[in-house]
Amino acid sequence: MRVAELSRRSGVPVPTIKFYLREGLLPPGERTAPNQARYGPQHLRRLRLIRALVEVGGLGVEAVRTVLAAVDADLPQHEVLGAAHRALSATPALPDDEAAAAALADVDRFLAERGWQVAPDAPSRRDLARVLLALRGLGRRADAEVFAAYADAADALAARELDALADADDAAGAVERVVVGTVLFETALAALRRLAQEHHSARRGNGV
Amino acid sequence: MRVAELSRRSGVPVPTIKFYLREGLLPPGERTAPNQARYGPQHLRRLRLIRALVEVGGLGVEAVRTVLAAVDADLPQHEVLGAAHRALSATPALPDDEAAAAALADVDRFLAERGWQVAPDAPSRRDLARVLLALRGLGRRADAEVFAAYADAADALAARELDALADADDAAGAVERVVVGTVLFETALAALRRLAQEHHSARRGNGV
Numbered sequence: 001m002r003v004a005e006l007s008r009r010s011g012v013p014v015p016t017i018k019f020y021l022r023e024g025l026l027p028p029g030e031r032t033a034p035n036q037a038r039y040g041p042q043h044l045r046r047l048r049l050i051r052a053l054v055e056v057g058g059l060g061v062e063a064v065r066t067v068l069a070a071v072d073a074d075l076p077q078h079e080v081l082g083a084a085h086r087a088l089s090a091t092p093a094l095p096d097d098e099a100a101a102a103a104l105a106d107v108d109r110f111l112a113e114r115g116w117q118v119a120p121d122a123p124s125r126r127d128l129a130r131v132l133l134a135l136r137g138l139g140r141r142a143d144a145e146v147f148a149a150y151a152d153a154a155d156a157l158a159a160r161e162l163d164a165l166a167d168a169d170d171a172a173g174a175v176e177r178v179v180v181g182t183v184l185f186e187t188a189l190a191a192l193r194r195l196a197q198e199h200h201s202a203r204r205g206n207g208v
Numbered sequence: 209m210r211v212a213e214l215s216r217r218s219g220v221p222v223p224t225i226k227f228y229l230r231e232g233l234l235p236p237g238e239r240t241a242p243n244q245a246r247y248g249p250q251h252l253r254r255l256r257l258i259r260a261l262v263e264v265g266g267l268g269v270e271a272v273r274t275v276l277a278a279v280d281a282d283l284p285q286h287e288v289l290g291a292a293h294r295a296l297s298a299t300p301a302l303p304d305d306e307a308a309a310a311a312l313a314d315v316d317r318f319l320a321e322r323g324w325q326v327a328p329d330a331p332s333r334r335d336l337a338r339v340l341l342a343l344r345g346l347g348r349r350a351d352a353e354v355f356a357a358y359a360d361a362a363d364a365l366a367a368r369e370l371d372a373l374a375d376a377d378d379a380a381g382a383v384e385r386v387v388v389g390t391v392l393f394e395t396a397l398a399a400l401r402r403l404a405q406e407h408h409s410a411r412r413g414n415g416v
Contacts, residue, residue, distance in 0.1 A: 010345075011303065045346070052342035055300075056335075078409045085402045095219065116407040124406075127264075127399035131392045134260035137218075138253070138388060149368055150397045151404070153361040158404035160357055162412060180346060184339045186401065189358045190394050191335035194293045196359070196366035197390065198332075199324040201286045204370060 003029070006039045010047040017047065025050055025064055049176065057183035063087040067179055077165065077178055082119070084182040089123035094130065103129040103136070110144035114151060161185070211237070214247045218255040225255065233258055233272055257384065265391035271295040275387055285373065285386055290327070292390040297331035302338065311337040311344070318352035322359060369393070 007014045020026040026046055029037030046068075053059045053067060070083030094100040107128045111118060118125070128147065136142040161181055215222045228234040234254055237245030254276075261267045261275060278291030302308040315336045319326060326333070336355065344350040369389055 048342070048345040052346060056338050056342045078406075081405055081409050085406065088402065089399070111403065116403060117410040118403045118406045122403060122406060124399035124402045127395055128403075130264050131396045131399075134256070134264045134392055135388070137256040138260060138384070140385075140388065147396055147400060149365060150393060151400050153365055154397065154400035154404040155407075157357060157361055158401060158408045161405060162408040166412065176346070177348075180343070180348065182402070182405065184342055185358060186398050187335055188339045188355055189362065189397065189401065191297070191332035191339075192355060192359050192362035193366060193394065193397065194296065194332045194390070195319065195324055195326045195330060195336075196362040197289055197369060198286075198293065198326045198330060199363075200366045200370040201289050202325040204374065 001039050001044075003037070003039065006043060006047065010044055010051070012047055012051060020047070020050060023061060023065070025061070025068060049180070052180060053183055056187050057088070058187075059087060059183070067183075071176060071179060080178050081182065084179045086123055088183065088186065089127055094126055094133075099136070100129065100133060103132040106132060106144040110147065110151075114155075157189070209247050209252075211245070211247065214251060214255065218252055218259070220255055220259060228255070228258060231269060231273070233269070233276060257388070260388060261391055264395050265296070266395075267295060267391070275391075279384060279387060288386050289390065292387045294331055296391065296394065297335055302334055302341075307344070308337065308341060311340040314340060314352040318355065318359075322363075365397070 001009070003014055003017060006012075007017055010017075012020075017026065021028060026043060029039040029043065031037050049071075050064055050068075053064050059067070064087070066087040067084050070080045075083070094104060104125065107125050108120075111125070128144070132142060132144060132146075135146070165177060165181070209217070211222055211225060214220075215225055218225075220228075225234065229236060234251060237247040237251065240246050257279075258272055258276075261272045267275070272295070274295040275292050278288045283291070302312060312333065315333050316328075319333070336352070340350060340352060340354075343354070373385060373389070
């Protein structure tokens with residue numbers, strides 16, 4: 001198909017498609033004339049993946065590039081997962097002070113007590129330490145145990161998610177499923193938590 | 209305290225504090241000389257709240273403004289929650305086409321079947337519809353029931369969270385707790401899900 005049809009079928013404007021081509025996020029089409037190229041279903045699929053990452057996951061161009069590189073590198077599933085996580089956790093380094101070191105040590109202890117096997121430098125550890133630091137700055141309860149109920153919920157969900165991946169018979173699509181699952185269901189989980197909060201708040205009559 | 213001490217105690221650089229003052233996110237200090245002002249503990253607290261929203265929650269200036277306006281307006285807790293949610297769900301409108309309308313209808317049906325009392329225009333409904341649309345675009349399972357396990361987890365967490373708020377004896381701090389809880393624990397939950405995925409992936413030997 002020509003770029004106009006690719007645009008129509010994906011809902012992505014032609015200038016945006018050209019931007020993705022220039023940035024190397026979308027592989028070039030097959031050149032049919034000096035100023036014309038033909039695109040296939042793999043371009044449509046890749047374009048939809050990019051849009052899902054950008055529009056639903058809120059990822060920037062560099063984060064998308066990181067994720068797609070992992071998808072294309074034919075890495076083991078575990079490493080693709082790691083790449084998707086790193087792209088999502090684009091948090092800056094923690095402050096270089098005692099409070100930050102103490103928060104990170106608390107998070108590490110909390111995870112170790114749960115027996116979770118996670119890389120010592122997983123960026124999500126820093127995300128949690130940052131939450132602890134912010135809570136402490138606001139005078140809130142400041143113990144990593146505050147995460148316990150969330151960790152229980154996350155543990156149950158992740159076990160289901162990895163089971164579903166193991167059952168998938170589409171080996172070629174498995175890597176894409178990892179990425180999509182990580183990014184899209186993170187958005188879904190956040191949206192559902194807000195809706196559930198609204199529901200429980202309304203039920204308690206706080207809305208009246 | 210002077211602005212230099214406010215900066216030292218909050219860890220926020222003086223130019224950033226001045227930016228927040230200009231933007232009206234931070235109320236002005238008490239003027240002590242034409243070019244000097246004095247700040248109190250309420251400024252320090254507000255600054256820490258802004259930083260938590262920006263650095264941990266990833267909110268932009270306009271979203272922070274929306275949240276702080278709700279905090280300051282002395283609204284009922286339910287409405288503060290709504291304002292915090294709107295600030296977090298800064299997703300654009302859905303496409304104006306049949307596929308989007310169908311996805312939104314599925315989400316609405318799913319929530320109605322669960323008996324969740326949520327506003328018909330809650331932005332999180334759109335977030336969920338957007339996830340469904342993206343999944344469908346990628347040829348994935350396209351039924352709102354795909355959210356069921358996430359909704360169960362969110363329901364249990366939200367019930368706990370609202371219970372904890374009801375138990376708090378600090379009425380003045382309750383509004384801030386709502387905002388902080390919504391924003392910071394959303395980050396924490398996402399980070400914990402990624403860590404749990406990594407753990408389950410490693411246990412299944414995909415990392416080897």
